[in-house]
Amino acid sequence: MDEDENRQKQTENTAPAAAERPAGAESAFDVWLHDRLHQLYDSVTQEPVPPELAKLIEEDKRRRSK
Amino acid sequence: MPNEFHAQLITLLPRLRVQALALTRNRAAAEDLVQDAVANALAAQDSFTPGTNFAAWMHRILRNRFISTLRKQRDTTDIEDLPAGAFAVGATHEDRLVLKELGRAVNRLPVDQREALFMVVLQGLSYEEVAGATGCAVGTAKSRVFRARRQLQAWLMGEDRPTPRAEPSRAETSRHRSAELGENSGAA
Incomplete structure (x- = not known):
């Protein structure tokens, strides 16, 4: 495998796989899927941290910084 | 620290x-x-x-x-449990139906494929990061995402019909899901 191929492979593996929408003629469905999945599940990622979880983390942080 | x-x-x-x-x-x-x-x-x-x-x-x-x-514990299957927020704003009746169908299809995916797909699409992780997080090879992470996309496409576009299987028992489902997930014990 030559250097270019290696570099390309490395980029493929480490690039944010779908931070951007997929591109290319065969990926019309993938673009659609990307957008619909965000429509379905983005609300989950944007929910605030539940108070009891925040408390758990905060208490541990306080205890350890003493 | x-x-x-x-x-x-x-x-x-x-x-x-x-x-x-x-x-x-x-x-x-x-x-x-x-x-x-x-x-x-x-x-x-x-x-x-x-x-x-x-x-x-x-x-x-x-x-x-x-x-x-x-x-x-029990298998926590609840295929109707989709985020309500997705349906609240600006979605037509048809959009809602499509989203519901997509949500159901996503929930039918094998758990390892769904996990990898979510990490890549929703969290923007690289395949390398998915592999690191799930304890598999980078090629496996890629393959899981690829198969998830193609399976969803097949289900939603009616391009193929998955082989019908008898509904597995709860114990079987748990065993299968554990097997699908593997047993990486790299962390607590």
Whole structure:
């Protein structure tokens, strides 16, 4: 495998796989899927941290910084 | 170091929530899973090596916690449990139907494929990060995402009909899901 191929492979593996929408003629469905999945599940990622979880983390942080 | 650990943990919470939802398919169970994983991580934080991949370490804890909970408990299948927010604003009746169908199809995917797909699409992780977080090879992570996309396409576009299978028993489902997830024990 030559250097270019290696570099390309490395980029493929480490690039944010779908931070951007997929591109290319065969990926019309993938673009659609990307957008619909965000429509379905983005609300989950944007929910605030539940108070009891925040408390758990905060208490541990306080205890350890003493 | 402790402050940094806690800050990283808080930053990672939305991603953990998505991973938990991918694994449990149930919002309440996902919240419980995140809470349990955070408690485990706090208890095990001295075993984390600063400077190494915190996200991968944390994703493995959550995954392992899910596997051990699955062994003890019920299978948390709730295919109707889709985020309500998705349907609230600006969606036509047809959009809602499509989204519901997509949600059901996503929940039919094998758990390892759903987890990888969510990590890549919703969290923007690289395949390398998915591999690190789920304890598999990079090629396997790629393949899981690829198969998830093609399977969803097939189901939603009616391009093929998956082989009908008898509904597995709860115990069988748990066994299958544990097997699908593998048994990586890299974290607490």
